[in-house]
Amino acid sequence: MKFGQWLGFVAILISLYILWEIRQLLLLLFVAVVFATALNSIAKQFQTRLRLNRTVAIFITLCLTVLFNVLFIWLVVPQFLEQSQRMIELLPQVFVALRVWLRSLETQLPLWLPQPPSLAELIVQLQPFVLRSVTNFVDFFSNSFRIALQLLFVMVLTLMLLANPLEYRQAFVRLFPSFYRRRAHEILDECEIGLGNWLAGITINCIFIAGLSGIGLWILQVDLVLVHALMAGLFNFIPNIGPTMSAVFPLMIALLDAPWKALAVLIWYIIIQQIESYWLTPTVMAKQVSLLPAVTLVAQIFFASIFGVLGLLLALPLTVVAQIWIQELYFKDIMDKWKNKASKYELDAGDRQEERVTKSV
DSSP: OOHHHHHHHHHHHHHHHHHHHTHHHHHHHHHHHHHHHHHHHHHHHHHHHHOOOHHHHHHHHHHHHHHHHHHHHHHTHHHHHHHHHHHHHHHHHHHHHHHHHHHHHHHHSOTTSOOOOOHHHHHHHHHHHHHHHHHHHHHHHHTHHHHHHHHHHHHHHHHHHHHOHHHHHHHHHTTSOGGGHHHHHHHHHHHHHHHHHHHHHHHHHHHHHHHHHHHHHHHTTOSOHHHHHHHHHHHTTSTTTHHHHHTHHHHHHHHHHOHHHHHHHHHHHHHHHHHIIIIIHHHHTTTSOOOOHHHHHHHHHHHHHHHTHHHHHTHHHHHHHHHHHIIIIIIIIIIHHHHHHHHHHHHHHHHHHHHHHHHHO
């Protein structure tokens, strides 16, 4: 390799190292891009349907967003915090009820069946998980100032991107060679459509899951319905893991009343997930970029290992964007063209073979 090639290789390695070091900042930038894309799509609807200019449409969008957040904080958050505190206070009673239920189950089971674990064994098995949960809980509040600064940074960055997205897009596209910039604009359009479809679909899914969970828990007369319903809707943002996590607390609270009620809650949550998986998701997300279940699970593990909890929450939109870039850039613009060149080469080789056969004859 020549000196210039070595210099370029070293520059690439340095760039990759810098990107790795600022990966959390890049993730916050991606969060701002997702928020700006959502607000920009709403503003475009006001522009097209009400025939407003962009400034007025953005102002109305921001006012509606602020109004929705204020109403949510005023009407929902106080009850949510109150019920969350009650749920924490009820957790010791849950363990007592669990111990009684295990003892009654142990006396009723036949001798030839394996006996259920005792409460002491369960505590020993759950101790590492509890310690990790308490540690994460303490770390969350100890880093609350840093989280507030990050949230403020995302909000400011979202407003900046929303004010003039074209200039930021042009700056990003200039990172590509001049012959590929038009194609980069097309891929960015596809990413915007994919993110918009994902956000609309996941919002509808979360509202649906929260509503059905609340209705079922209210019919079963399980306490703290609002907390459980909101947790079911929010945890739906995390595929595969979220639905399982959302069923833990209502099961524990229902166990305080009766074991049959906990079993009914479990059956109801399974029914909700089946409806969501086999009817709602294929119907609502028909325009969304399709993701295979294995790809989704691998993406969750991958992004969670790199970015932590925030990476787990944003695994789906990150995968949607990554899949669009891989499909458009790698498959369509590189691999498909190689296929065409290979076909042309095979035709040329066939023509040359035919010429050689003709000359030999």
